[in-house]
Amino acid sequence: MIFIADPITFITTWLNSVLTGWGIPAIWVQFIMFILGAGLLALGAMIFTIGLIWLERKLGGRVQDRLGPNRVGPWGIFQTIADMLKIFTKELITPVGADKFLYNLAPLLAMAAVLGLWAVIPLSPTVFGTNINVGVLYLIGIGSIGELGIIMAGLSSNNKYALLGGFRAVASLLSYEVPMAITLLIPVMLAGSMGLNDIASAQKVAFIFQAPVAALVFFIAAIAENGRAPFDLMEADSEIVAGFNIEYSGLKFGMYYVADFLHAFTSAMIFATLFLGGWNGPGAEQYPALGFLYLLIKTALVYLLTVTIRFTVPRLRIDQMMAFAWKYLTPLALASLLVTAVVDKAAPAGQGLLRVALLIGANIVLFLIADRLVTLYRKQHEKARKVVSDDRPVPVAIRSTVVEEPEVNS
Amino acid sequence: MLQEWLYLAIFLAISLFIPAAAIGAAALLSPKKPSTLKNSIYECGIETVGPARIQFKAQYYLYAILFLIFDVETVFLFPFAVAYNQLLFFAVIEVILFVFVLAGGLAYAWRRGALEWS
DSSP, X not given: OHHHHOHHHHHHHHHHHHHHHTTOOHHHHHHHHHHHHHHHHHHXXXXXXXXXXXXXXXXXXXXXXXXXXXXXXXXXXXXXXXXXXXXXXXXXXOOTTOOHHHHHHHHHHHHHHHHHHTTTOBSSSSOBSOOOXXXXXXXXXXXXXXXXXXXXXXXXXXXXXXXXXXXXXXXXXXXXXXXXXHHHHHHHHHHTOSOHHHHHHTOSSOGGGTOHHHHHHHHHHHHHHHTOGGGOGGGOTTTSTTGGGTTOOHHHHHHHHHHHHHHHHHHHHHHHHHHSOTTOSTTTTTOHHHHHHHHHHHHHHHHHHHHHHHHHSOOOOHHHHHHIIIIIIHHHHHHHHHHHHHHHHHSOSSOSHHHHHHHHHHHHHHHHHHHHHXXXXXXXXXOOOOOOSSOOOOOHHHHHHHHHHHHHHO | OHHHHHHHHXXXXXXXXXXXXXXXXXXXXXXXXXXXXXXXXXXXXXXXXXXXXXXXXXXXXHHHHHHHHHHHHHHHHHHHHHHGGGOOHHHXXXXXXXXXXXXXXXXXXXXXXXXXXX
């Protein structure tokens, strides 16, 4: 019964008692448990990505009216494993003039940063790496080390396209970090703690219902931080070939590939933890295993949304991307912070549905005002379109049917 | 308290070690046949012209300064956010003033055209 309710804690206590029974000092038992837990979590996350890549390629295929991988195994399930085996045996080419140290370190950092995020995400009420009291700051810090890996790849490759990709990565990291960090303040404010497990357990009413605008801003900024589709300027294949990872081959390239997919899933998980209540759900406190299931369902929903966005929305231009971050998301995030702070303080002390309703109302008003302002701004700055050539000639067949038919009738 | 940080240190070390071990294994398994042509820089098939490491565009620098201001601001706001539930309404007004000063900075940069990509 205890095993089904909370298998991980059960195994941990069992292993703990076994190790103590062998006469190992308590400190070393703790140390061994730490290494085991961290290793299993990191390795599990990496192996999990194999399934994730297959899922995303299959979904992407369906969105774009293709079949997706369908040759290796049933529904192409083993496609990713075949790819992994292939990429393992590919030659690792180092380009001429590359900065060897940075060039080899960059893919490691990109992967380590994404794996490191898993250390603070609560998977269920009892299973989490650690609930440090600066969890949110840790997310920001470690998250940007991944971008550092991209920048290092761009600088060290000795390739112009890679350097351009690195520049663009700097720009997107710097710009979208700002609204993301500001919106991260709002869950912290509502929960009164920076530990992610505290934030998750504070959400009896999910924070997306208390701060929907902040959730929206965070969602968009997280996609941009990942460098995924509408914001994938740093690896725009039609402009700068493959951007920062152009000179990488074999498993070094594979690291970027895996990190990209895992980062997308991880930020969906962070979104689910911060705004959708994480493991919260009916019965999650009694049966922590159920909490893990809730978290997975919520994460999967967010992830499917990002995948759909990735395969449907066209890429932005860099000036559009910058303007969107600085002129729209940042002011909106700041306004959302202030509105949440004021309304939450001014609301009557009874922490009930009235407070949530007030917060939702204030957020809707805020969003409508922002929308109106954007419309006004766009009208002001609308430029007349430059005429590049004459009107295109209308095909003769259409013209003849439109013009000549009345004559025939008369 | 310290144990949590120990766990983080172990976790980060392991998350660096796993990809490093994977790449190490791949380096052992993969063939090593470098040639001048293979190791040359890719540039759409033609030979590379000029150095690859060129200067940053000044635009990126402006964004970097703006980013610095706003990120430091956010770090200052985190203590407020953590203590929010125990604070009085007066503290919220102070934070509003603080944010407005910085929003003024953003408005200034906006008016001076620092946010226009040129």
